Amino acid sequence: MKLLLINPYFHGGAIIPSLGLGFIGTYIKENSDCEVEVIEPALQNITEKDVLEKVMSCDFVGITCYTESRFEVFDFAKAVKTINPKCTVVLGGAHVNSLDKMILEHCLYVDIVVRREGEQSMLDIVSGKPFSTIRGITYRHCNTIIQNSDVTFESNIDKFKYDYSLVYDQIKNWKDYEVPKEIQKRNAIPFIASRGCPYRCTFCASHELWDKTYRTLSVPELVSRMKHLVDTYNIGYFRFYDAIFLGNESKIDEFCELIKLNNLDISFRIDIKVGTSRKSLQKLRDVGCDVVGFGVESGSDKILKRLNKGITRAKIEETIQICKDLGFWIIGFFMISLPDETKEDIDKTFELLKYFDEVNVQFFKVHPNTGFYNELVSAGKITDNVWFKSMNDAEFYWCKDNFDSANFYKKEIDLLLQYSTLKHIASHPDALIRRHGRLKGTLLYPISFIIYLIFKSETNRNMMWKLRNIPILKRVFLKLIRG
Numbered sequence: 001m002k003l004l005l006i007n008p009y010f011h012g013g014a015i016i017p018s019l020g021l022g023f024i025g026t027y028i029k030e031n032s033d034c035e036v037e038v039i040e041p042a043l044q045n046i047t048e049k050d051v052l053e054k055v056m057s058c059d060f061v062g063i064t065c066y067t068e069s070r071f072e073v074f075d076f077a078k079a080v081k082t083i084n085p086k087c088t089v090v091l092g093g094a095h096v097n098s099l100d101k102m103i104l105e106h107c108l109y110v111d112i113v114v115r116r117e118g119e120q121s122m123l124d125i126v127s128g129k130p131f132s133t134i135r136g137i138t139y140r141h142c143n144t145i146i147q148n149s150d151v152t153f154e155s156n157i158d159k160f161k162y163d164y165s166l167v168y169d170q171i172k173n174w175k176d177y178e179v180p181k182e183i184q185k186r187n188a189i190p191f192i193a194s195r196g197c198p199y200r201c202t203f204c205a206s207h208e209l210w211d212k213t214y215r216t217l218s219v220p221e222l223v224s225r226m227k228h229l230v231d232t233y234n235i236g237y238f239r240f241y242d243a244i245f246l247g248n249e250s251k252i253d254e255f256c257e258l259i260k261l262n263n264l265d266i267s268f269r270i271d272i273k274v275g276t277s278r279k280s281l282q283k284l285r286d287v288g289c290d291v292v293g294f295g296v297e298s299g300s301d302k303i304l305k306r307l308n309k310g311i312t313r314a315k316i317e318e319t320i321q322i323c324k325d326l327g328f329w330i331i332g333f334f335m336i337s338l339p340d341e342t343k344e345d346i347d348k349t350f351e352l353l354k355y356f357d358e359v360n361v362q363f364f365k366v367h368p369n370t371g372f373y374n375e376l377v378s379a380g381k382i383t384d385n386v387w388f389k390s391m392n393d394a395e396f397y398w399c400k401d402n403f404d405s406a407n408f409y410k411k412e413i414d415l416l417l418q419y420s421t422l423k424h425i426a427s428h429p430d431a432l433i434r435r436h437g438r439l440k441g442t443l444l445y446p447i448s449f450i451i452y453l454i455f456k457s458e459t460n461r462n463m464m465w466k467l468r469n470i471p472i473l474k475r476v477f478l479k480l481i482r483g
Helices: 020-032 048-054 066-085 100-106 117-124 217-233 249-261 278-284 301-306 313-325 343-353 369-379 384-388 411-424 430-434 438-455 458-466 471-481
Strands: 002-006 035-039 060-064 088-092 111-116 137-142 144-147 188-190 192-195 214-216 236-240 267-271 289-297 329-336 357-364
Touching: 002 289, 020 060, 020 117, 020 438, 035 048, 048 066, 060 117, 066 192, 088 117, 088 384, 100 111, 100 144, 100 384, 111 117, 117 438, 144 289, 144 438, 188 217, 192 329, 236 357, 278 289, 278 313, 289 313, 313 329, 313 343, 329 343, 329 411, 343 411, 357 411, 411 438
Parallel strands: 002 035, 002 060, 060 088, 088 111, 188 236, 236 267, 267 289, 289 329, 329 357
Antiparallel strands: 111 137, 137 144, 192 214
């Protein structure tokens, strides 16, 4: 038996491997005789034709599906089933959890949808168990769609390993380009040490996807895995993709002690909750944590409350100051065009950009099974059918183009996003140089500063919008300013 696990980005877009596929592939490899291959076309620079050639000789194809990739996934599933009608096509991933039945109704080329935690369900599928006995799947039987009961989450996630040999050739040159150049010189690896999130933000579906559970690796297991990667691949930098690193301060204390005991000379990046104590941050800094990121989302207390963030602007500013005092490179995550947000609220958000070494400002997008999405469904403003309608953007933006109750048109937010990037660069020449290196950073700064001065005027921003597709301007902005 042969299983292919695929993240079907064929035209860029994927900057890290789909870590979930690696966990599933490792679990299958450890617990069956099934041959497993994980394919990341965008990272491997291989075409859809190349992948389909592999599909011809396989028995199972597992495809991960994100909201923004859903149409590519549906098209790819059709191509897979067309070229190899006998293979079993399985979909999983964040987007499918609450849309399982509808996906099978709309996509006749998909045989099974795996919901939530997929390791055991996928093992049962490739082991040939009757579909009716497999928990956590929705499948088609004749003309009927059957949804089996959910899996019971494994309380001890130490049992779920990640065999990096499945993907290492694809990621051995991977870099985190949001950190300083001196850190980028180290051998780097993406890593995850938990599942779920302990918080309940209304824009995120993580707590629903993981059934309101939050689990972490035991600290000894975490450090053991890190040491193995250091010894095997000479890793010097870990980028943790957990929603929140380890979840509580006692685990952070234990982690720092074990890093010291194992003499790990590493650098690492984590995401923290606003309000993390100075004591914990100091301990992390002492054992190699050079970079911290945190989800600010908004500088407006009104909007923070609307998002159920459980933080205030004052607490954000306090956390920023602690991180700056301790010498962290700090990264802020923001969103604009949020529900009920006004231009004044956005201005409050933009006021915070100058405090961060790197910022990631996103256009707020609607995702299924989030608190905000469920509000829209209850109010009759949207239905699940929207995820199967063709649209100009695969991502579903909260804007007046899509919803009358939004406060901004897409064009306005696109221009403000560009302005936010330029505004941050203009106030951080030092960060630009540290991120890109002295030569490139020095060359980038005057160009970006000039464009920033142009963008300060709303009239000029509108003019630039009209000129945005002129090739030379597009290259300058996208390639130089955004690296």
